[in-house]
Amino acid sequence: MSRPAVPPAVHDALVLEPRDVQFDWAALPLHWIPDEPMATHTINVLHLLLPEGERWFVEVFKDALPLITDDQLREEVLGFIGQEAIHAEAHQEVLDHLLGQGLDPRPYVRQVSWLFQRILGPRAGQSPLQQREYLIERVAFVAAIEHFTAFLGNWVLNSPGLDRAKADPTMLDLLRWHGAEEVEHRSVAYDLMVHLDPGYLRRLRGMAISGPTLVHLWIRGVRFLLAADPSLRGSIRPTWREAQRIARRGLLPEPARALRSALRYFRPSYHPTQEGSSSQALAYLATSPAARAAAH
Ligand SMILES: [Fe+2]
Numbered sequence: 001m002s003r004p005a006v007p008p009a010v011h012d013a014l015v016l017e018p019r020d021v022q023f024d025w026a027a028l029p030l031h032w033i034p035d036e037p038m039a040t041h042t043i044n045v046l047h048l049l050l051p052e053g054e055r056w057f058v059e060v061f062k063d064a065l066p067l068i069t070d071d072q073l074r075e076e077v078l079g080f081i082g083q084e085a086i087h088a089e090a091h092q093e094v095l096d097h098l099l100g101q102g103l104d105p106r107p108y109v110r111q112v113s114w115l116f117q118r119i120l121g122p123r124a125g126q127s128p129l130q131q132r133e134y135l136i137e138r139v140a141f142v143a144a145i146e147h148f149t150a151f152l153g154n155w156v157l158n159s160p161g162l163d164r165a166k167a168d169p170t171m172l173d174l175l176r177w178h179g180a181e182e183v184e185h186r187s188v189a190y191d192l193m194v195h196l197d198p199g200y201l202r203r204l205r206g207m208a209i210s211g212p213t214l215v216h217l218w219i220r221g222v223r224f225l226l227a228a229d230p231s232l233r234g235s236i237r238p239t240w241r242e243a244q245r246i247a248r249r250g251l252l253p254e255p256a257r258a259l260r261s262a263l264r265y266f267r268p269s270y271h272p273t274q275e276g277s278s279s280q281a282l283a284y285l286a287t288s289p290a291a292r293a294a295a296h
């Protein structure tokens with residue numbers, strides 16, 4: 001049950017503070033990266049997945065609290081729960097705004113809700129041992145997904161292409177505030193998984209199931225949004241070639257880079273602190289308009 005070897009300073013310094021941010025979406029254009037509907041909707045998939053997904057993270061981690069025997073880790077998990085709960089609500093507001101603009105996200109969100117609540121939700125009739133096993137398995141899914149959220153967070157903090165394309169500044173702040181908190185808390189789910197089960201097989205299975213599921217959900221989400229967009233009426237069909245063109249312009253992460261990042265998760269010596277920069281994340285949070293407003 002020991003925790004992996006990581007620089008002690010990283011953990012001594014990790015005090016996760018939920019920042020109660022507010023965003024005003026009244027002026028957000030439907031294509032908030034001007035003239036880039038596919039890039040806009042590829043990133044918009046986050047708003048479809050995260051409210052349901054992050055509420056589920058919170059439920060799983062609350063259930064895991066009684067199993068934690070390390071005081072520092074418990075504090076980190078509580079901070080993680082606080083941050084993810086606010087993330088879910090912030091993305092929910094964007095979904096509500098999309099509906100107001102004539103793009104109804106509810107059919108897709110119902111499918112996401114079914115996945116997290118029915119397939120991955122609480123199960124009746126389990127023995128205490130089965131309950132513990134099912135809980136740790138779900139923590140391993142969260143740990144693998146958090147590898148991607150940290151990857152995306154690190155990407156969006158280092159994506160001048162979005163600024164060059166004149167992406168909406170409020171949406172950029174939402175993405176970078178959220179991305180910075182993902183980088184900030186990137187080790188918590190992984191450390192919780194290792195605390196509950198240090199076995200390599202658990203880590204491997206978590207990524208082997210979550211990785212392809214996430215890619216599948218993302219592709220479906222992009223197709224759904226492009227078809228549901230009232231200004232496009234299905235006129236744009238997403239292709240890998242187009243995704244790569246957009247990535248080369250710096251508006252999306254390169255798919256090959258995302259794949260290489262996922263493969264690093266399988267290295268025996270992997271730890272999330274090897275990815276991204278906490279000091280860069282904290283530097284953004286010190287200047288983020290929403291995070292600064294929340295601090296007052
Ligand atoms: Fe989050």
Ligand SMILES: [Fe+2]
Binds near residue numbers: 084146149181182185
């Ligand atoms: Fe997260």
